[in-house]
Amino acid sequence: MDNFEYYNPTKIIFGKGTEAQVGAETAHCGRKILLHYGGGSIKKSGLYDRVIRALKERGIKWVELGGAQPNPRLSLVRTGIEMCRKEEVDCILAVGGGSVIDSAKAIAMGVPYAGDVWDFFVGKAEVKAALPLGVVLTFPAAGSENSTGTVITNEDEWFKRSAGSPLLRPKFAILNPELSYTLPAYQTACGVADMMAHIFERYFSKTEDVDLTDRLSEATLKTIIKHAGILMKEPAHYAARAEIMWAGTLAHNGLLDTGRASDWATHAMEHELSALYDIAHGAGLALLFPSWMRYVYPVFPAKFMQFFERVWDVEPDYVHPDRMIAEGIDRLKTFYRSLGLPLSFQEAKLPVTDLDEMAEKCTRGGPIGSFKTLYKEDVLAIYRMASSLHA
């Protein structure tokens, strides 16, 4: 187990009807806010009206910016930064899923920074200050409601890059599972794939003696797998929505990082996919992970054996680890398929003409991953494995 620090001061407010508390919580953060949201589904659902009512009750003023979209765009972030400066906003409230929250985080760190906000995403600047941020979550997936990171797409060159700082951790996050009832099955599935991927990126680590962190990760994965299945049949199942929402937060709030190195190669590979083709992040991850696993497992098969036994109930085969791991990867693929997720470029209807370009862009800053260090040719090999159905 490695030394670690864990500091997570986001106040989580979880459960039915909790969006009614948004006025009281926001009042601790600011007097004039930017209300940031996505494509307008919060207006259809009535959530927008409830949030506005709660803000008015506390005398909080607001300006608003909708339009944050999946793979949130740098141009909207820049618009938000300008708005906040002009309107002298002192807090941001994000109402939506990971894209809205990530966009809000980028705005929050851009406002007090003199240079261009993209600097933070290309390593040219470090976050020294940020506006405080609150969240009402509607779509459990990205874990951004309790994380330190943000991922933004620069549409000038279709680069998707991440930035992070403890200053970006939201002050509060309101998690009402009921708000996710109306998510279409495919979005629910993409969210599930995303939160599972957040755990995979941490779990597949060469750091030994992380028994508790491993077991907590397995516990979270088993919960997600069980309740994702329920939601495919019963989208308005409160208990299942609640388990998935809380699991999505814990998957990415740092708890499952404690004591070990994490990998993040598959996220890096997926960012090239969703930057170029605008595919849902979770779908891109589901498409890539089985191939990544097949490519890297020989580095440390024991970790995969433990994973497939404890999480996927594969019978141990100490004599033939390869067989055991192949069976495990099959079960993972079967699970993804049961959620309607694509298992290859082919199934996702993506072209396979840009693999070389993506592999090049993905490793332009150096090799990726820590479980196994991946160079351009490794990334290309994994993209190729993932490109056809029978990979």
Place this chain on the structure above:
Amino acid sequence: MDNFEYYNPTKIIFGKGTEAQVGAETAHCGRKILLHYGGGSIKKSGLYDRVIRALKERGIKWVELGGAQPNPRLSLVRTGIEMCRKEEVDCILAVGGGSVIDSAKAIAMGVPYAGDVWDFFVGKAEVKAALPLGVVLTFPAAGSENSTGTVITNEDEWFKRSAGSPLLRPKFAILNPELSYTLPAYQTACGVADMMAHIFERYFSKTEDVDLTDRLSEATLKTIIKHAGILMKEPAHYAARAEIMWAGTLAHNGLLDTGRASDWATHAMEHELSALYDIAHGAGLALLFPSWMRYVYPVFPAKFMQFFERVWDVEPDYVHPDRMIAEGIDRLKTFYRSLGLPLSFQEAKLPVTDLDEMAEKCTRGGPIGSFKTLYKEDVLAIYRMASSLHA
């Protein structure tokens, strides 16, 4: 799953040599501190000198108060409060285990309060302010390093009572597993029993649909059980000390409470034992829990079946739940025995003459527990079951 709030802003600094950071962390909290510790083992081990050096490097002034003992006493708390007021201390640093930290918390809330600090423990006052508190942990057990509570013994009448407030959560907690290498086996075992009990009190809940919280709890218990066994043979096994220390913190920091009612009857029954006989809290809990389980399981056998299958690998017996649960309780007792813990009043060399008095004191404020509500006669029945070896 019930609605919940979870807010845990303690900064955890975990790993080898981390006590070197105590000066830098304390400097964020105050300029003149009360250094609070126990019986002097920190002087023998050299930890005291390292802490003092780190404080001096940051120019932090201190006054000190040693002598906090297991089942920490109200009289020392009162002495500490007077010292802090007289010396105009603005922060408390607790170096030790749960007793030292609990004593420090009681001092922290007593200083700004005009009345007598015992008021907080008998429900006469609510905590409105407290000095900030930092911790260097030496003995993983109580989880006080990241909890909101404190338990103090009033030696006038040998009452042991708890108080709590979010204001008592330490600002930082430094957890170096190496500091626990020298703990005697019996103390290690008592610590293990204490942290397991913290999980039991939360796990045995009638609240349904808490799958993630259940699985996280089981993950933590399995980790504790495995590594406690290692420590009985190898007390200076870093990985095992690290797993136990981190598990002890997570067992009691609120994460495993999320979404459900908790019980706490066994803690209340144990407090009477340790108040009267000054037995180690963990030993008292080990002695009582099997009898509590046997007494209450008919209320909701399914929860115990899940527990004994998932945590203790008991083969499911859906047709004969009683047999399955009896087997599980036997395994728990066998485990406690393997750690050298007493399984009855008899084994702990405690008299059985005060059972009625203890049952009366324990329920003076009303019945206890939420899994099953226990009145005086129930508590007495459990004490009786626990009084002889073959209970």
